[in-house]
Amino acid sequence: MKKRYSLKSLDTLPITAISFITTEGNETGEWRSQRPILDQEKCNRCGLCWMYCPDNAIHAEGGAFQISYTYCKGCGICAKECPRGAILIEKEER
Amino acid sequence: MKKVISANQAVSYAVLAAKAQVIAAYPITPQSSIVEMLSGFCATGALQAKFINVESEHSAMAACISASVMGARTFTATSSQGLALMHELLHYASGLRLPIVMANVNRALASPFNLKADLSDSLSQRDTGWLQFYCESGQEVFDTIIQSYRISEKLLLPVMVNLEGFILSHTYEIVDLPEQSQIDLFLPPAPARECLDVDNPCMFGSTTDYYINFRYKMHQDMEEAKTFCSEIDAEFKKVFGRDYGLVSTYLCEDADLILVTAGTIAGTCRVVADRCRAKGMKVGVLRVRMFRPFPGKQICEPLRKAKKVAVIDRDFSPGCGGIFAQEVKASLQGINCGLPVYEFIAGLGGKDVTDKDIELIIEQTHKMPNRGESTWIGLLK
């Protein structure tokens, strides 16, 4: 995305609303009221949670899946869809 | 090459000469012959453009917008109801800062139906962020469209070129169509600007609290337009030998009474001014060619030396009066000039504004006290 713009002044703004920053800085994990916990022992690496996460908060690392709590909104879909019951939902403590 | 053509044909030839790339338009009287001719140019390959036969004017403008965000040179033409239907999108086009050029053939708005000339259609769109020109001849229409592409592609603001329905759109006159090589020199392909690009993705037009900043930028560029349009006009004269000004004045230097108007009424006013001069009455004529941005300074300059001003509007804003009159008064107020301004509404719905009507208007400015209200000319008995 265009990096040469900034919000600093009128002159550095684009001429109209042309977005130039990705949403990756938006830590939607702060919305979470419940937290999915993945049990690597039970996980069979089928990838259903990765496929169904609406926030792309699950990714593969070294052949296993990890949940990114920076973005996970705690919807619970991954836990519901996991065929092995490997993901448990806990109350989020803050 | 000199050709006897209608002003609508002049529009089409100008778009051909400007090498528009995407044209989307929908027919409406009295604009239809523009669409027909352009679709013909595209079909035969005379113009290497995509012609989109849209299902409405709303879609015509939407297609111009998205094609323009891709960097294409775009064109549409409409009139009256069609322009009103586009209203929402006119704001999008200017807000996205797109160099779209449109011809609007002025026609009265329903209801009741009336297919003839009336400037209220385009004047209703004055706050949409489009530059607006009002033309007087087929030649001026051709030249203004060519100029408009240069203007819009520099300022990144859309331009609406207006011509009165039938009175101008369907009148055949000699129009000098310049050599393509000359046009190409004056109007090269559009300079590069920020566009949608898969190799460098970004999003155009999202929600923002910076709205006020973007509007401020638009305001700055509208202000700049006043100077830039004059520069382009001067450059145009160098190449083609013709210029028009933001306003055009006739015998205004020493005039006691100046008639202010737009479009074709100005021609009749000049004939009457000549007659008045012969009788020793010092009458001048000022035609407003550019309405947005409003060239207040250029209008007030010649007016301030006069004793009276009469504004003739082929348009009106219910509950307020003539639209040009309001803008002229506001500009005079801006320079603290207490000149009496007489307002006349004439020619609505394509009614002829004759030399007799103009003489009556002049007579009234002499006889009547200025009550600050509009006087209606030509009501049917």
Place this chain on the structure above:
Amino acid sequence: MDRPAQIKFPIPEEELVYSGHTACPGCGAALAMKYVLKGLGPRTIIVIPPSCMGTIAAGFPFSSLKIPVLRIPFESTAISASGIRAALDVMGKEDIHVLAWAGDGGTFDIGLQALSGSAERNDNIIYVCYDNEGYMNTGIQRSSSTPAGAWTTTTPAPFVKDTPKKDIVRIMAAHNIPYIATASIGYPADLIRKVKKAKEIGGTRFILIFSPCPTGWRYSPEMTIRLAKLGTETGIFPLYEIENGEKYTLSSKRSEKPLRDYFALQGRFRNLTKENLQQFEERVEKEREYLKRLAG
């Protein structure tokens, strides 16, 4: 991504939606976007009208999509895509997909005229409608896609919607466009297969994606996929394809689950009467027969 060998389904790994987008937790529409872009790939330009997806795509200066986006007027989704295609054509750029993306409000209602225009001209665009059966972005109002018996804020209980959902697919089929498909976020592999199939065809392609909305349908967000699947399993949202307006192919099996299972999960159907349910059953049965007949 370093893909575990166990993953069986044919889903491309490249994500074209950034995390940090602002969809509600469990949003079906966000999943629809994720899958469609996986199918189309990065050489895609998208137009989005006002809708939840407009919000999800983010406000200036942010964007949650890795492809070029144009935010357009509510009525103009299809023609805006057509305009982009026209520009690409005159510029001689051919390897780019133009994606028109709108909600059911933007498709069934206010955008129908422009959509019909593009389809009639057979403009070379892919039109995706993510169907969440209401105007969610403005606060859950009724659209012509809202099913009979459903509560919305403009069909308040007990005066819930009393007319059935508009059959947009039949309307599109009547345009005889090259490709139409219904798909569901409950079946991503099938959805992506359809997107990829559409991608290989020219002309106007229309895909309707069933996209449950926890906020508007009044259910708990973890049930999104379950509900999406139930929609198809009960026969409420059958999955099929139509080629050239005449070749019908069913992609979902005969439904087995009772409609009741689907309704019971959603607060919006709390006021559903026995008659409503019966009408629903009849309609679903009729539709099933109709599709079976056409699919031969």
